[in-house]
Amino acid sequence: MxxxxxxxxxxxxxxxxxxxxxxxxxxxxxxSRLGGHAPRTERTGRALPFDDPRHLQAHQWMVEEAYILDAQNYEDWLDLLTEDIHYIMPVRVTTALTAGFDSAPHMAHFDENKYSLSRRVARFLTEHAWTEDPPSRLRHHVTNVRTFATPNEGEIVVDTAVLLYRSRGDVREASVISAGREDLLRRGGEGWQLARRTILVDDSVLRTQNLAVFL
Incomplete structure (x- = not known):
């Protein structure tokens, strides 16, 4: 042809x-490790009731994680991740209503595993982390928490909305990143850990100076 x-x-x-x-x-x-358009994790049934112990534990986990990220205690944050973590943030695109997708296939701002995330954290702790020296002032606002059962009894899917406020220095205007997250939490010997995070930002063009942060 x-x-x-x-x-x-x-x-x-x-x-x-x-x-x-x-x-x-x-x-x-x-x-591609990322996959075409970040396929969703399998879930079963409707969202768990708000008084379900799994939902309460997941909600508390999300709040505690937000405080750790705000404080930039990234070594502690790594302890919350499973060894097979997949952390992805696809590139969003503007498409026609009938296109059937709104993220760019095989393109991502983040497409990380435990090793690559640990290397990012290690660099933050060196004198060469000029993108975060002086550090940003961060505030992660996590809302709209919904939890779902999965075929695996030891795993749950957690949907959240996150708003990251970021201010750095005295001259630049603060930036805001709004996103939806789909997380897979897995129960281990030390409680719940994050096994997968898919971040769908609400902008096709990110209006922040860099992505030296985690969502």
Missing amino acids: SLDTAPTGPKAAEERVGAKPTGNGGRYSAQ
Whole structure:
């Protein structure tokens, strides 16, 4: 087939790189850890009642994590993560209503595992972390917490809305990042730990000086 007659578009592009189906019926490249459009973690049934012990524990976990991130105690934050953590923040794009997706396939601001996150934290602790010296003043506002059961009894899905207020220095205006998060919490020997976080920011263009922070 000539280049002039070759099929075009996202679907054709995925087929050319060896796409395979995902659990949610979408498609993604076999070469991509991120996946096509950050497929959602499987959940069962409706949201858990607010008085369910799992919801109460998850809500407390989210609040405690927010305080740790505000204080920039990133070494303590790493202890909240499982060894197989997948931390992803897809790039949002503006598309037509009928497109069926609103994030760029195979593109992400973050696409991290435990090792890469620990390397980021290690750099923050050195004298070369000029993007955060002087450090930012952070406030993570976490709301709209909903929890869902999963097929695995020791795991729950937690949906939250997060608003990050960030101020650094005395001249620049403060920046605000609004996002929705889908987290997978896994119960371990020391309580709940974060096994997966998908962050969907509400802007296609981030209006902050850098991403030397965690959401």
